[in-house]
Amino acid sequence: MTETTPPHSNGAGTRGDATQLRSNRWFGPDDLRSFGHRSRLKGMGFDDEDYLGKPVVAILNTWSDLNTCHSHFKQRVDEIKRGVLQAGGFPVEVPVMSLGEMLMKPTTMLYRNLLAMETEEVLRCHPIDAAILMGGCDKTVPAMIMGAISADIPSVFFPAGPMLKAYWKDQTLGSGTDAWKYWAERCAGNLCDSDWKGVENCIARSAGTCMTMGTASTMACIAEALGLTLPYASSIPAVVAEHSRLAVATGRMAVDLAWRNVTPRSILTRESFENAMATQLSLSGSTNAIVHMIAMAGRAGIKITLSDFDALSERVPVLANLRPSGTHLMEDFHQAGGLPGLLSQMRDLLHLNEKTINGMSIGEQIQNAEVIDFDVIRRRENPIWPTGGTCVLKGNLSPNGCVLKTVAADPKLHKHRGPAFVFENYDELKKRINTPDLEVTAESVIVLRSAGPIGAPGFPEWGMLPIPGKLLKQGVRDMVRISDARMSGTSYGTCILHISPESHLGGPLALVQTGDMIELDVSRRTLNLLVDESVLAERRAAWVPPSRTWERGYHQLFASHVTQAHEGCDFDFLHGHSSKQEPDIF
Ligand code: FES
Numbered sequence: 001m002t003e004t005t006p007p008h009s010n011g012a013g014t015r016g017d018a019t020q021l022r023s024n025r026w027f028g029p030d031d032l033r034s035f036g037h038r039s040r041l042k043g044m045g046f047d048d049e050d051y052l053g054k055p056v057v058a059i060l061n062t063w064s065d066l067n068t069c070h071s072h073f074k075q076r077v078d079e080i081k082r083g084v085l086q087a088g089g090f091p092v093e094v095p096v097m098s099l100g101e102m103l104m105k106p107t108t109m110l111y112r113n114l115l116a117m118e119t120e121e122v123l124r125c126h127p128i129d130a131a132i133l134m135g136g137c138d139k140t141v142p143a144m145i146m147g148a149i150s151a152d153i154p155s156v157f158f159p160a161g162p163m164l165k166a167y168w169k170d171q172t173l174g175s176g177t178d179a180w181k182y183w184a185e186r187c188a189g190n191l192c193d194s195d196w197k198g199v200e201n202c203i204a205r206s207a208g209t210c211m212t213m214g215t216a217s218t219m220a221c222i223a224e225a226l227g228l229t230l231p232y233a234s235s236i237p238a239v240v241a242e243h244s245r246l247a248v249a250t251g252r253m254a255v256d257l258a259w260r261n262v263t264p265r266s267i268l269t270r271e272s273f274e275n276a277m278a279t280q281l282s283l284s285g286s287t288n289a290i291v292h293m294i295a296m297a298g299r300a301g302i303k304i305t306l307s308d309f310d311a312l313s314e315r316v317p318v319l320a321n322l323r324p325s326g327t328h329l330m331e332d333f334h335q336a337g338g339l340p341g342l343l344s345q346m347r348d349l350l351h352l353n354e355k356t357i358n359g360m361s362i363g364e365q366i367q368n369a370e371v372i373d374f375d376v377i378r379r380r381e382n383p384i385w386p387t388g389g390t391c392v393l394k395g396n397l398s399p400n401g402c403v404l405k406t407v408a409a410d411p412k413l414h415k416h417r418g419p420a421f422v423f424e425n426y427d428e429l430k431k432r433i434n435t436p437d438l439e440v441t442a443e444s445v446i447v448l449r450s451a452g453p454i455g456a457p458g459f460p461e462w463g464m465l466p467i468p469g470k471l472l473k474q475g476v477r478d479m480v481r482i483s484d485a486r487m488s489g490t491s492y493g494t495c496i497l498h499i500s501p502e503s504h505l506g507g508p509l510a511l512v513q514t515g516d517m518i519e520l521d522v523s524r525r526t527l528n529l530l531v532d533e534s535v536l537a538e539r540r541a542a543w544v545p546p547s548r549t550w551e552r553g554y555h556q557l558f559a560s561h562v563t564q565a566h567e568g569c570d571f572d573f574l575h576g577h578s579s580k581q582e583p584d585i586f
Pocket of ligand 1: 138
């Protein structure tokens with residue numbers, strides 16, 4: 001065999017010692033196991049020249065025919081390989097679980113931790129020097145990053161990119177957000193069959209992720225703010241030539257990362273997660289991102305809390321004018337300057353010295369960033385919302401906290417007191433919400449329980465509880481709604497989410513009865529059930545824990561080990577990372 005000792009160049013000037021590559025521990029030794037590794041690559045048609053002494057770059061691909069957002073990944077993976085080869089690496093494509101929001105039941109959140117485990121173990125057990133994480137649709141982003149942090153192998157995230165803007169008649173459509181909006185009009189009797197079909201035909205215009213500031217776009221921006229992508233990667237539309245060039249450049253970057261051994265944990269710090277939280281707030285991004293950031297930070301051994309998030313919320317304005325909180329879409333955001341443009345408007349709120357994968361600090365990366373359109377990316381003196389666009393509420397209904405996207409809620413409801421109307425579970429809600437004699441008014445507070453991480457199961461996006469049909473017909477378009485669920489990042493309304501502890505575990509939400517008064521006060525950050533503690537104590541004593549129906553397999557593992565919303569919903573045994581990058585025995 002050819003020895004792998006000579007130093008190699010990545011084509012960009014960085015040189016490394018090939019004996020230090022992780023893959024050399026598979027291919028370098030003169031023993032029987034390594035003979036097997038090499039000979040089987042020969043069997044696949046690869047010569048020594050293809051891979052020996054070169055960084056092995058694994059392209060973790062979440063492509064699937066059932067993931068509508070990643071349908072362009074077959075082409076992108078070839079472009080990424082081109083970049084790896086240009087830089088002198090050996091690209092290998094490794095398929096991993098695909099989590100597509102649109103076609104999976106009950107919810108992709110059930111499987112986020114499974115993909116995180118798969119990512120970690122796939123990276124750990126193979127001869128991989130660097131990884132490219134091809135994700136985009138909501139949970140794929142935190143899942144792959146969580147796994148990569150725990151494996152701590154040099155990694156770069158490659159976002160799928162948002163869909164192109166959609167059009168119907170004279171309207172611009174944003175996926176998710178406008179689906180909810182037009183559905184409400186249909187339920188109110190204002191949208192005929194052919195118009196509804198028209199919206200269905202137009203709302204998803206291309207490959208790519210939801211083009212509003214939903215969870216996918218929020219998480220892509222967070223990945224960029226954490227320094228885990230190339231600059232501007234989070235907003236380049238999925239199907240334009242620039243996205244292909246991003247793929248090639250990401251391939252080259254991965255080879256460079258392998259030589260420099262830049263691992264996720266070598267760049268992620270508490271300060272970089274504070275940058276990520278500030279980014280989420282300035283975008284008025286998805287509330288789901290709060291759960292994911294806590295989980296990702298946990299993998300890096302960094303504890304961030306809802307209180308940290310709320311403290312930042314007191315200082316960070318909403319500067320991105322994007323749906324569902326604003327008016328524009330991701331394509332507009334990219335043209336307006338993308339994430340570097342946005343971050344350039346909030347330098348004083350960032351830790352500018354935090355590292356990114358390309359060797360520059362985040363401050364250096366945004367130094368020359370421009371904002372082209374100040375309606376899409378607002379100046380500090382003209383924000384969409386001054387501060388507190390998303391806030392954390394506490395009180396006797398949610399001792400561990402819950403969240404409200406204030407900027408997406410009707411300001412008239414920010415201070416509200418009303419009687420609860422309780423649904424025991426989502427099935428009951430679906431059956432009854434549109435019954436004409438439902439005893440609700442616009443002042444009612446709709447409560448849904450059994451929708452949390454364990455109770456639902458899987459922590460689904462049911463949190464934008466539908467407005468009862470009879471109220472829609474009266475013109476009501478927002479009311480206070482409370483649950484232990486999440487909601488889609490594309491959703492809006494006065495929806496109080498992530499109540500913790502969840503009702504399934506006997507949290508206070510389990511004790512609410514129809515007619516109880518509930519008080520929300522955003523200015524004081526409180527949510528309270530106005531029922532005497534003595535009455536609540538009686539109800540608590542009489543409460544019967546629901547039976548668990550998950551008896552086997554992954555579902556049983558999930559129910560036994562998932563943590564609550566305020567803890568990030570990671571598995572309790574996956575916090576942090578293992579001390580070794582690969583098994584002892586080769
Ligand atoms: Fe994939 Fe919205 S459905 S990002």
